[in-house]
Amino acid sequence: MTKRVLLVEDDASIALVITAALEAEGFDVDHCDSVAGRDRHLAGADYRLLLTDVMLTDGDGIETLGSVRDAHPSMPIIILSAQNTLDTAVRASETGAFEYFPKPFDLEELVRTVTQAIGKAEAAEIDVPQDVTQGLPLVGRSAAMQAVYRMITRVLRNDLTVLILGESGTGKELVAEAIHQLGNRRSGPFVAVNTAAIPAELIESELFGHEKGAFTGAVARSIGKFEQASGGTLFLDEIGDMPMQAQTRLLRALQSGRIRRVGGRDEITLDCRIVAATNRDLLPMIAAGTFREDLYYRLAVVPIELPPLRDRADDIEALARHFLANAAAEGLPRRQLTQSGAELLSRQPWRGNVRELRNFIYRLALLARDEIIDATAIEPLLVHAEGSSPAQELQHTTESAQSDIAVAVEHWLSSNSPAPGDVYDAALAAFERPLFAAILSQTGGNQLRAAQILGINRNTLRKRLSELGIIAEDFALRD
Structure with a gap:
């Protein structure tokens, strides 16, 4: 029986490369660029494997696979996609696809996988309702995150x-x-x-x-x-x-x-x-x-x-926009990130990884003076300087906290009539909150270790955390 493969791909250059690679390995390849063309080919011939893109000229290649699976239950399906999100990976997995390849992909690996799939002549079905993928806070389309998504779908x-x-x-x-x-x-x-x-x-x-x-x-x-x-x-x-x-x-x-x-x-x-x-x-x-x-x-x-953020810098802009949207949904001012701002964020080391980026974006959403956030608005709030020492970073943190307090006091005095002591308490909280948060982040929420680092009694720390509304366990859960 011939090794006949149907390739559904609307990018002619990609289709040409895949076809040449498969034919060099002895496969017979038919090509079309649409859902309608796919269905016509499948109705008129027997194929050993379907290799399909997701976004086609007349529809979604995944959403329309139900009829294909019903008519050809044992035919392996390999899915290609430039929509490189966890949702796409899971949608591909739930169809029973043999494999999912985010673009760009390794051509040799694709050819090997086609060979393996035809050899096994069956796909492993994973029954996952599509709606449960909504709201999962995993953001990123980098190659490093694609590898993570593929591992998730396998388990x-x-x-x-x-x-x-x-x-x-x-x-x-x-x-x-x-x-x-x-x-x-x-x-x-x-x-x-x-x-x-x-x-x-x-x-x-x-x-x-x-x-x-x-x-x-x-x-x-x-x-x-x-x-x-x-x-x-x-x-x-x-x-x-x-x-x-x-x-x-x-x-x-x-x-x-x-x-x-x-x-x-x-x-x-x-x-x-x-x-x-x-x-x-x-x-x-x-x-x-x-x-x-x-x-x-x-x-x-x-x-x-999981890759550190420095190894997935291409995801920083998407993460920043995601966190700005979350901050707005939680009641902070709505902000718009410009391209210059995104590029500046993408150049930062973010040694604290996604958690540090998230905390910075929330701080930015609170303290930025304008709705539009560009590089000039971000630079004064950056804590970490490339190559800076821990002592320098702590100094930068202190200076930033002083700036934050000045902004908060100015806002408060212009809109409230504070009672005696209120301004002092608010300023103290404004400084303590990021300090305690930073220490707890480093200790994974361990209050005993945090108290030792700060040189204060554990009960004193617990009392102050309670007064500030800081939950130490929150810093342990998102690691």
Whole structure:
């Protein structure tokens, strides 16, 4: 039987290149550029594979694949698209497509995949309702993010354990949430726990629960995170900071599929997917004996590595516009970013990755004097200078805070009649808020470590955070 392939592509130059590459490998290629042409070809001949673009001259190549799948259920489908978003990747995946290639793609890889698909002669179907992809805050069309999207779609239908790797601020929990919301456990709970923020002596109780009287202060039975996540997903953040004793118990739970509450006798069968994350390099920790090698391989069944923002600079403009829209939706002034402003943002190092960019954009939305934001409006608010030392950055932060306070006081005095002490309290809060936020971001929400860095009592920090309305856990969840 001939290896006949139907290529549906409205870009003539791309079609020519693909056709030549496939014919060089012995495939017979028919080409058309529309949905209507595709349907005519499929009705008149038997094809071993369909290779189709998404945006065609007369319609959406994905939306119209239902009839193709019904008429040719065993024919592999490979989807090409320049609409490089997670939504497109998931839409391609839900059709049962054998593979999805964002443009530009590696031609040799495409040819290899066509060969593999025809050899298998079947596609793996992933049943994911399209509407659940709406609202997921994963933004970016860079090649680095395309690799992430493709990895996400590969784990949706199974319950394999996933380990998300990446620097602080790259969005590891957002990926975990996407896996949960798009996967087959989306109807269950998503339970996130920052293992670094839990004291070592309490971590087993937090994860596995405890019985009444198990230890001093255990006045009632407590259900642990594993049980809370039953039917859904348990996200273990900062797994690299988990104490060795807790690592051992976690490994035992993953191996056996059962847990026992602290002080309990009965074993409880686990029914949750495990997604873990860390910003630490675990391999040197394994060599140093501070992280269990067997636990690493249990967690890293499917590793997903998130790129730092410096490796996806093409996404910065889209992220900035996304955060400006979010800020406006949350009540901050509506702003418009100019091209010069976007280009300036794209040149910054953003060592704190997406989290730092988001915080800067929210600050920009609050403090910019005009609706239109260009490079001249952004420059005075930039904290990080290329090659600056930590001491210089702290000085810049202090100077920016002074500017922020001056703007806030001017606005307040022009629109309010403050009572005695109000201005002082507001100015103090304006300085403390970004300072505490920066420290908590670096400590992953760990208040004890934050208090030690600041040189203040932990209870004092907790009280001040409460007064300022700052929730330390928020800085642990979005890593």
